[in-house]
Amino acid sequence: MSQDTNTTANSNLDWDANDPHGINPHDDDHGHFIADWRMQVGVLLALLVFTALTVGFYNLEQWVETAFEITLPKWINIAGAMSIALVKGILVAAFFMQLRYDKALNTFVMLFCLFCVSLFLGFAMIDLDNRGWIDENRAVEIQDGGVGAMLNAASADEAYSIIVGPKVNTAGMSLVHYARLHGNENEHGLLYYREKGKEAEFWAHFYEGHATHRDLLDEHNFFEQMGFGHHDGTSSANKSVPRHGLTPGLFSDVAPVTDAHSSSHGSSHESESETESHDDDH
Amino acid sequence: MTMIETDTSSVPARILKSPKHWRNRKAASHWRSGDEEFDAAKFGMWLFLSTEVLLFAGIFCGYAVFRLLYPEAWANGSHYLDWRFGAANTAVLLLSSWTAANAVRLAQLDKQFWFKVNLVITIVCALLFLFIKLKFEYMLKLPAGKAPGTFFSYPMAHDPHEPLWWSLYYVGTGIHAFHVIIGAIIFAVVLWRAVRYQSYGPTQYTLVENSALYWHIVDLIWIFLFPLLYLIH
Numbered sequence: 180m181s182q183d184t185n186t187t188a189n190s191n192l193d194w195d196a197n198d199p200h201g202i203n204p205h206d207d208d209h210g211h212f213i214a215d216w217r218m219q220v221g222v223l224l225a226l227l228v229f230t231a232l233t234v235g236f237y238n239l240e241q242w243v244e245t246a247f248e249i250t251l252p253k254w255i256n257i258a259g260a261m262s263i264a265l266v267k268g269i270l271v272a273a274f275f276m277q278l279r280y281d282k283a284l285n286t287f288v289m290l291f292c293l294f295c296v297s298l299f300l301g302f303a304m305i306d307l308d309n310r311g312w313i314d315e316n317r318a319v320e321i322q323d324g325g326v327g328a329m330l331n332a333a334s335a336d337e338a339y340s341i342i343v344g345p346k347v348n349t350a351g352m353s354l355v356h357y358a359r360l361h362g363n364e365n366e367h368g369l370l371y372y373r374e375k376g377k378e379a380e381f382w383a384h385f386y387e388g389h390a391t392h393r394d395l396l397d398e399h400n401f402f403e404q405m406g407f408g409h410h411d412g413t414s415s416a417n418k419s420v421p422r423h424g425l426t427p428g429l430f431s432d433v434a435p436v437t438d439a440h441s442s443s444h445g446s447s448h449e450s451e452s453e454t455e456s457h458d459d460d461h
Numbered sequence: 462m463t464m465i466e467t468d469t470s471s472v473p474a475r476i477l478k479s480p481k482h483w484r485n486r487k488a489a490s491h492w493r494s495g496d497e498e499f500d501a502a503k504f505g506m507w508l509f510l511s512t513e514v515l516l517f518a519g520i521f522c523g524y525a526v527f528r529l530l531y532p533e534a535w536a537n538g539s540h541y542l543d544w545r546f547g548a549a550n551t552a553v554l555l556l557s558s559w560t561a562a563n564a565v566r567l568a569q570l571d572k573q574f575w576f577k578v579n580l581v582i583t584i585v586c587a588l589l590f591l592f593i594k595l596k597f598e599y600m601l602k603l604p605a606g607k608a609p610g611t612f613f614s615y616p617m618a619h620d621p622h623e624p625l626w627w628s629l630y631y632v633g634t635g636i637h638a639f640h641v642i643i644g645a646i647i648f649a650v651v652l653w654r655a656v657r658y659q660s661y662g663p664t665q666y667t668l669v670e671n672s673a674l675y676w677h678i679v680d681l682i683w684i685f686l687f688p689l690l691y692l693i694h
Contacts, residue, residue, distance in 0.1 A: 211499075213569045214562065223559040227552060234548050237692045253694075260688035267684045275562045276677045282500065285507040292511035296518040303522050307529055354611065355618045363606040363614035385617055 212280040222274040226267055233263040359385075359396055369396055476659050483662030499667050506671040510678045513640075517682050520633045524689055527629065531622035538626030539694040541607060546597045547691035550590050551683060557586030558680040561648075561673040568666040573659055580652040583676065587645035594638055602627075633686055640679045647672040 236259045244251055273279040278286045349357035362368025372381040382401035385394070393402035469477060476482055488495035528535040560579040567576035606614035609631045613624035651672055654660040661669050 211569065214566050216563070216566065219559060219562050219566070223555060226555045226558075230548060230551050230555065233688060233692060234544060237544060257693050260692045261685075264685050264688045268681050271558065271677055271681050271684065275558055275680075276674055282504075284504060288504075288507045288511050289514070292514050296514065296521075299515075299518055300522050300525060303526055304529075307526060353621045354613050354624050355621045358606060358614040358618065359616045361614070362616040363604075365604045366606060366616055368616040385619075388617055388619060 212277060214274075214277065214280075218274065222270055226270055229263050229267050229270075233260055236260070236263070356395060359394070472659065476657075479658045481654065481658035481660050483660055483665040486660070486665045495664060499670075502667045502671060503674070506674050510674060513678055513682075516636070517633075517685075520629070520636070521685070521689070523629055524633070527622070527625060528693075531620065531625065534620040534622035534626050536694045537618070537620055537623060538630065539691060541602070542598075542630075542691050544691045546593055547687045550593050551687050553586050553590045553593070554680045554683050557583045557590075558677055560586070561676045564651075565666065565669050565673045568661040568669045569663055571662045573655070573662075576661070577652060577655050580648055580655065584645050584648050584652065587641050587648070590641055591638060591645075594634065598634075599631075630690060633690065637679070637682055637686060640682075644672070644676045644679050647675065 237256070240251060240256060240259070243249070272289070278289070352360070358368065360369050362371060369378070369381055372378050378399070379401060382394075382397060383405060386402060386405055386407050393400060393407075477484070479485065488498040492498040492501075560582040564576055564579040564583065567573075567579060602608070606616065607627055608614065608624075609628035610624055613627060615623070618624075651661070651668055654668075
């Protein structure tokens with residue numbers, strides 16, 4: 180019976196904004212929220228202002244760093260950008276997506292999802308932060324990544340080999356160094372410049388970018404010749420410093436094992452990492 | 462009780478009599494009411510949107526892990542990107558989000574002309590977003606060798622992990638751009654049905670509402686992708 184009354188209500192077009200579906204003619208409080216256009220314009224303007232703000236903050240920060248020759252801690256950059264993004268996100272969800280006016284269930288679904296995301300991110304970060312606790316070797320970077328070793332490894336059985344990209348044979352070189360040497364159709368690599376006798380030009384361009392330390396392929400030490408041979412502190416996850424010269428301690432833990440053990444077995448600990456590992460044993 | 466004036470004099474009889482016109486559409490018979498159908502569809506959409514957030518959470522988590530492991534590659538990577546194109550795309554998406562929200566309101570008020578205008582603006586913004594992305598970003602970076610994984614061949618890279626940065630950049634923005642394409646297609650369907658049958662009005666606007674929700678989540682994800690990729694270094 181109720182089905183019939185609904186149909187009549189709809190076909191008569193006897194509806195109002197508070198009961199758009201014509202279902203509950205006696206329930207005057209019920210209805211779908213219709214947004215106010217002024218509110219929507221206001222939210223759009225707020226979002227655009229926040230976009231300008233985050234871009235302004237980024238540029239201000241860059242300007243401060245160059246004008247006063249200081250390095251700001253990286254959390255300022257991250258906190259500034261992400262807090263503004265969070266405010267913008269809340270504005271979109273609450274007003275454009277109408278969570279503020281909607282059933283609480285929909286907000287609950289999204290909040291539960293974000294809770295799951297926080298577990299996901301949180302545990303990944305805890306893992307990264309605590310790797311050194313259990314296995315010392317997992318705390319450090321074992322090799323300078325991006326080495327195309329697996330791409331070049333001969334497959335035991337050709338029929339089961341998986342090709343993940345164009346066949347690249349870097350001859351054991353990292354992808355980045357391979358690219359540096361060979362370049363591509365649009366940008367020439369080191370080999371091209373060597374052929375033309377303009378190697379200095381290549382390295383000048385390379386080191387002026389953001390030189391970190393002398394490159395493996397820089398055989399004639401243009402790094403030192405061009406005056407980049409000093410260093411300014413190191414980067415960490417919270418602070419990235421463009422620097423010149425070798426990273427302090429970069430090669431300290433890759434010294435040949437045989438030499439160290441034969442000459443000074445158990446008597447001296449030269450490098451910091453060795454001392455630290457010794458302390459942890461107790 | 463506010464009545465919404467519905468002037469049907471200018472609507473051709475062919476459209477008014479179509480079973481797909483919003484006045485003639487009914488809730489499916491298994492629903493007790495049209496309201497229940499609407500609420501269930503919208504709740505289902507929110508469940509789907511939460512899985513979308515989880516999809517992008519994987520990318521955000523990858524970003525966080527690799528940034529902690531390889532801070533220099535990530536710092537260099539963000540300096541390769543021009544914030545102006547990111548900001549322009551943010552503005553384009555915000556504007557389209559607003560027109561999508563407008564489209565819902567105008568469908569609720571049965572303002573068919575402006576409803577369609579807002580749909581068109583939303584679609585145009587989606588195409589503009591893709592144009593900026595392709596023309597000023599992908600098409601400049603890929604030929605220079607700033608490509609993901611083994612496709613990488615940029616000679617001036619400074620950090621061995623930069624191919625990884627580009628992998629994350631192209632996967633993140635690529636999946637997002639894929640969502641933009643899907644959103645534009647959904648809005649095109651809505652527009653077609655609005656033009657052909659006037660399918661959406663005060664009692665029938667579920668698809669408009671849900672496609673706008675989808676579009677807002679696409680915007681929401683870009684709101685976080687933009688600072689992560691372009692501004693944090």
